[in-house]
Amino acid sequence: MSESTISMTGTKKHFGRVQALDGVDLDVAPGEIYGFIGPNGAGKTTTIRVLLGILKADAGTATIFGKDVWKDAVSIHHRVSYVPGDVNLWPNLTGGEVIDLFVRLKKSEDKTYRKELIERFDFDPTRKCGTYSKGNRQKVALIAAFSTDADLFILDEPTSGLDPLMENVFRECVRKVTAEGKTVFLSSHILSEVEQLCDRLSIIRQGTIVDTGTLRDMQHLTRNQVHVEATGDLTGLKQVQGVYDCQLTDGQAEFHLDNAFTSPVMSFLAEAGATRIVSTPPTLEELFMSHYAVAEQ
Secondary structure (H helix, E strand, O other): OOOOOEEEEEEEEEEOOEEEEEEEEEEEOOOOEEEEEOOOOOOHHHHHHHHOOOOOOOEEEEEEOOEEOOOOHHHHHOOEEEEOOOOOOOOOOEHHHHHHHHHHHOOOOOHHHHHHHHHHOOOOOOOEHHHOOHHHHHHHHHHHHHOOOOOEEEEEOOOOOOOHHHHHHHHHHHHHHHHOOOEEEEEEOOHHHHHHHOOEEEEEEOOEEEEEEOHHHHHHHOOEEEEEEEOOOOHHHHHOOOEEEEEEEOOEEEEEEOHHHHHHHHHHHHHOOEEEEEEEOOOHHHHHHHHHHHHHO
């Protein structure tokens, strides 16, 4: 079995009385697109700063490529490209100059692909960075990151400030690097982005990982939305185990279904002469909100 690209075990970090990370466990395999989601203040950026060796954890272990993220930060950084959610640039340099600087630091010479990325992101590299909008500053970081031959891309809210068209370009870039065997660690609060891209994901709440797995793994946590049309009587559907919030109108029913009770519900619907059944699985947003709703009760 190949060594994990990222591994965190029992990682803790506090700032004064604030416990920013409380025993974070992560295991990211080579070639994965790994999602890391949670609202602002949940601990996403603190986790990334520990991984980058910017902050030293108070307890636990954290490694990248099997190396300690604090002791071996310099050697790790040679193989990592990082994009923050709020990019600050030298105002008197042009965007192109900054991209060239970042790429040279990674010893990448693929100027053809760098030019292609500039075109695809519809970016003007001749303007001074001090004139750029937030979206254009984000493009500088993304173009520089994807122009390098990194083994791991750590992306912290990378599409902040980008329009939907540029978000599509970003997703294409992510898929390209993972097709080449690279690993992507994507921290985001844009749930649709994580849902479309990630192989696995972790949900963090108040510095603690509350769930980890594939989207399919997590879908047991909430119920499917089901729409039914039938020729027979659906009145008894409300009493069938696994059916919740059932609304009946003129031979139709809308309800939530607990996946564990799919068989008895389907048997009832067959006997009721169901002519149309539409089942919609929960989205990542619904899964995400379910954790916070439970925690706040």
